[in-house]
Amino acid sequence: MIRFEDVSVTYDGAAEPTVRGVDFEVPEGELVLLAGPSGVGKSTVLGAVSGLVPHFTGGTLRGRVTVAGRDTRTHKPRELADVVGTVGQDPLAHFVTDTVEDELAYGMESLGLAPDVMRRRVEETLDLLGLAALRDRPIATLSGGQQQRVAIGSVLTPHPRVLVLDEPTSALDPAAAEEVLAVLQRLVHDLGTTVLMAEHRLERVIQYADQVALLPSPGAPLVLGTPSEVMAVSPVYPPVVDLGRLAGWTPLPLTVRDARRRAGLLRERLERTTAPGAEDVRAGGTVPEPPVPTAPRKPSRGPRFLRGRTPSPVLNPSAPAHPAVVDALTVRRGRVEALRRVGLTVTPGETIALMGRNGAGKSTLLGALAGLVEPSAGTVRVGGAVPHRTSPRDLVRRVGLVPQEPRDLLYADTVAAECAAADLPHARLRSRGGTPITGAAPGTCRALVSGLLPGIDDDTHPRDLSEGQRLTLALAVILAARPPLLLLDEPTRGLDYAAKARLVGVLRSLAAEGHSIVLATHDVELAAELAHRVVLLADGEVIADGPAADVVVASPSYAPQVAKILAPQKWLTVTQVRKALA
Incomplete structure (x- = not known):
């Protein structure tokens, strides 16, 4: 469905290509995760699929990118709009209309779909993304995460065959992120939609990927493989993989469930060590309120x-x-x-x-x-x-x-x-x-x-x-x-x-x-x-305020991966575990 053939992109004024020699294929009906450190060119790769690179961004694209058989060098973004739906990192740059419902309908209007089809798809998308209560709200009054969901919804309503998503869960709370990823899974598995997605919060998405395309460093060749294969060599990896590397688990776990099944011996070793405390990391154990300084102190040896x-x-x-x-x-x-x-x-x-x-x-x-x-x-x-x-x-x-x-x-x-x-x-x-x-x-x-x-x-x-x-x-x-x-x-x-x-x-x-x-x-x-502390808000009210370990461990939505893996012990981070084992 998406094919990169020895693609390099050099922007005007740049001495070196932003990406070089990208060569891989995304089959129809698969979710491929594009991973790599900040600034290695992930957004450039995504932009080349929709034609924004180079038709909108400028620069020179060498090689060939095809989407559903259409060459993006000869097809501009508007000529790919019926096939490719794109959500960039900045939702505000995506919006054309003023209200949620109008924004969901806009893409279908541009494609000339019948009014009854548009109405049905808008209602389906409002329900899928939990936006029904916001349908009449001005977009400018929404929170950043709500705007992110509207932006995703606006590209879902035209039912594109290919979805290109750049950091789709970055502004979403954990529950909303799970809802969006569940929708993407449904599109991939039930409708055969092809998804190419870049995301830094790998702990949220790695388990959903069919393949991972890794850009390890600027200008380095792209590495393509299964999630477990790529995570074994990747310079970026989620806490569950970091814990697996520390414990020497093979193959590396990608989910909390997989890690919990292997964590018995690790939990036994940690039971014999000192419990995590504030002296190790800020969030460990019950952290006392910091004292009020009464005189200047010598700065710590930080960065x-x-x-x-x-x-x-x-x-x-x-x-x-x-x-x-x-x-x-x-x-x-x-x-x-x-x-x-x-x-x-x-x-x-x-x-x-x-x-x-x-x-x-x-x-x-x-x-x-x-x-x-x-x-x-x-x-x-x-x-x-x-x-x-x-x-x-x-x-x-x-x-x-x-x-x-x-x-x-x-x-x-x-x-x-x-x-x-x-x-x-x-x-x-x-x-x-x-x-x-x-x-x-x-x-x-x-x-x-x-x-x-x-x-x-x-x-x-x-x-x-x-x-x-x-x-x-x-x-x-x-x-x-x-x-x-x-x-x-x-x-x-x-x-x-x-x-x-x-x-x-x-x-x-x-x-x-x-x-x-x-x-x-x-x-x-x-x-x-x-x-030190976590304050939970809901509908404008404080519903919890206390030491970080106590608040997040008590919440299934806000507990970090290590806490879920090693519960009921109150370890929150791989840093704590590494220090304890040392």
Whole structure:
């Protein structure tokens, strides 16, 4: 159904091809997972299937890509629209209409389908993706995860023979991701739909793949094989595979069920070791509330690019006892009550993970802390100030926000210019409602970018970066200012496991110096590695607030893979297990 024949793609101005010598075939009715580290060219490979590469992106494509017998060199994207449905990393760039129902119908209207057929398919898709309650909602009012489901639904309604999906579950909560993947399985198994999908959260999707196409590094030849074959040599792999490698299991398990069947001896060995604790990783065992620092401490030996920086203002003895206090916060948006009497106290050096289904109110809470959302009732104080009534120049000394859409913080023409602007010694307000930043030592932002995700060129335009690279740049822009309170909204979207591990190292170093971190995430593995506390939200209310190990282990939806495999023992990460066995 999809055939790559010795394909290389070189973008205008690039010295080397982004991908080189890609040669593989996706048979009809199979789900093939495209895997690899951030920035190796996965989105380029996907774009070549729909014709967006090179007809829309520019550059030179050598070799041949055919879809259902149509050569993408001679067929532009509109001439492939009846065969290929594409969902990119950015749902907002995908939408054409204003409401959910209209967006689901738009693709069928373009193909001239009969009204009765369109109505039936819209209803089927609303039910399949759990969108029926949102059918009349303006798309602009939806959460990022809800927008992701609408984008997926809009390409399902025309019933394409080929689906091309770039990070389809990155913004979805665990339950919604399972629903979407179940729909894809049904399309593949029952209708013979061909699916080519790129995804960094392999723990969610690896068990559904018929084959895995691995791009191990930029310019390296593609490796194609069964999931177990490829995971044995892949530089990126989910926690279940990491645990299998550590335990020496052969063949490597791909699912929690497979791993649990082999974990008996491992559990016995771990019973004889010290139980996980806060000194090992942030989420192990019952973590006490971090103490309030009373004087500057020597920075921990974290990543090299963070060493030697000036301590955070939160370490000042005269600073407020709590970087953020939320009391009975209620936020209404029209008829929707996004938050309902939410209370939250953030202490210095504490890392809190906000979790919950899409639309639960996580981003709204972060927006209220950053001064972007005005409370309808209740109070919010950050560093002793009321955020929405505080001038940006003053608020920046208290809080920094990295939103879901990294482009909201990026407006320069090159990565180098963006980093230089982030280091300027005066405050400036980022465009489109972003967080203002203060100056830092020259080179601070660039060092952070290189440390988090090596290989990003100075001359690259931010819009030409992958989603993960763009997010890394936005993170560096905010981290360069080292705000006392750092707010992150889905900070691991588009990041591979290695980049995520480096981010965890950076955030741990900041927390050790007294910075407070509140992150909204659907990434249960990130919460397990990093969070002191987990706060679960549902329909705008806090339904659980406690030590990470206690909250996530008690929740089947939010427990990490290691916790499920080794339950009832409270091990959350492979890092904990490796240290215990050592």
